[in-house]
Amino acid sequence: MDAEIAVISEELARIWALLRLQVQNLALPSRLWQLGVVAALIVAAIAFARLVQPRMREWMRGLENRPKWQLRLLLTINRRLKLIFFTIFVWIALWTMRGITPYPSRSYILAMVASLALAWLAVVFAVRLVRNPALRSVVRWGLWIWVTLYLLGITDEVGRALDRVAFTLGEFRLSLLSFLKVIVLVSVLLTIARILSSTSAERIRRNESISPSMRVLVVKMLQIGLYGAALFAALRIVGVDLTGLAVLSGAIGVGLGFGLQKVVSNLVSGVIILLDKSIKPGDVISLGDTFGWINTLGARYASITTRDGKEYLIPNEDLITGQVVNWSHSNEFVRLDIFFGTAYHDDPHAVRRIAIGAASGVARVLSTPAPVCHITGFGGSSVDYILRFWITDPTGGLTNIRGNVYLALWDAFKEEGISIPFPQREVRVVNDTLRVETGADRDNGP
Incomplete structure (x- = not known):
């Protein structure tokens, strides 16, 4: 442990020496005026950004109908106007300086700052492909630090120092450098996998030759395959030995199997539903x-x-x-039944004909198959009928179509003089000697 700490301290000291050398190069009298130019360009970029940002926001409010990716791009530009203006200004200053003097040393600071600004700006737009906000921030700051170290020429020294900070478990070794590489590579590869899966899924969903359930299954399997391949490739590129994690992953899998039985059951059930096309x-x-x-x-x-x-x-x-x-498993036809009754003195043949005609005149009721009406029995006060009709759009509602057919029957029966009876009861007193005692009788007494 002491030896590792000593090596890390030595690497940090070397990095510090290189940074001091860079600062000394920047502080040369012939280059100090370039720092003043950079400071002035920063102030100018801030002033221009504050002037343009409110007007750009006002202009963006009228673009609500634009695609989401365009709105996100414009929002990113609006938020990074300071960096955008600074990058433009510093590159103009660098090209102007190189046109005035052929000596590179006189534009050394401007060239470094221009390269850094352009690299940081490219990172800002590249990380917009990462949807997760927290992961996007991690990737953005990680790439900013890496490009800065690369342009300063100290990536090897920092890499060796980070590689010294490691966690070892048996033959498995995970250094801080490997951990950072895994995060960056996983983020990049997962983003690529998401873009590929989204593009492929959109094409699959537009393919009418594939059944809807099969489209969903293909899209899910494609997403699982792409994301799994991205994660596996990232770990292999970094050099992580996955065989050492086999036992640990097996134990975790057993524990998750017991704890997530319902989740696994739902996942398997979802695959079965997509395969058998029942829904x-x-x-x-x-x-x-x-x-x-x-x-x-x-x-x-x-x-x-x-x-x-x-x-x-x-x-x-x-x-x-x-x-x-x-309701729509094998075909689109859905049959609905309604029940009604008419008086005994009404002709049942006419009732059936009128009921079929009334149902046929209702919107959404199909003419093929045609509505049918049958007598189902002779009730206590009415002749009972069943009226059957077909529709093909159950998503439009069932209660409303039944109600419309009932209203059509009511209007047709009223027009044709068909009566709809209601239960009636008649009470007869059989024994005439019984007398209903009134209040007056009780008052008079016997």
Whole structure:
């Protein structure tokens, strides 16, 4: 341990000596005026940014209909106007200085600052591809530090110092340098994997020759494969020996298996649903009291949107083990039944004809298959009928179409003189000797 600390101290001392040499080079009398130019350019960039930023924000408020990536790019430009203006100004100053004098030493500081500003600006726009804000900040600061050290020429010394700070467990060794490389490489490769998966997923979703459930399955498998390959490649590039983690990962896997049984069950159920195509996005289903259409099929749950705008997240396991009514599984036709009754003195043949005509005139009711009406029995006060009709858009609602058909029946029966009876009861007193005792009788007494 003492030897490691001594080596690290030696590397830090060497880095400090190189930094002092750089500062001494910058402090030469022939170069001090360049520092003044850089300071003036910083002030000018801040002044221009404060002048342009409010106007640019006001202009951006009228671009709400633009694509999101354009808005994010404009927002990034607005936030980094100071760095953008400074980069432009310092490069103009450098080109002007090189046009005046052919001696590179007279523009040494301007050249270094211009290179740093351009590299930092490129990092700002490159890290926008990383969506996670915390990870984006880590990658941005890491790349800023790396390009600064690279342009100062001390990356090898800093790398050796970071490599000395390591954690060792048996044959497994993880240094601070390897850890930083893993973070950067994983971020870069995951970003590339996300871009590839998003582009491929968009093309797969537009492919009409593939069933909707198969599209979801292909997209999920593609994302898992790309992200897993990115993580594995990053670890292998850095030089991490994954065989040493096999036992540890196996133990962790067993523990997670017991603790996350429901999660794993939902994941497996989701894969089964996508493979057997029993439920797919766009299907109209009923599960218990929930009636709606499948919005999305996720890895853990299915999103069901109901007619009242509520969105239910149903675990995939419930869709496998529970009784699910899929209204559009094999075809788009959905049959609905309504029941009614008419008086005994009405002609049942006319009632059937009028009911079929009334249902056929309602919007959303199909003419093929045509509505049908049948007598189901002779009730206590009415002849009972069932009217059956078909629709192809259950997502438009079932209660409203039934209500429209009932209203059509009411109007048609009223126009044709068909009566809809209601239960009536008649009470007869059989024994005439019984007398109903009134209040007056009780007052008069016997």
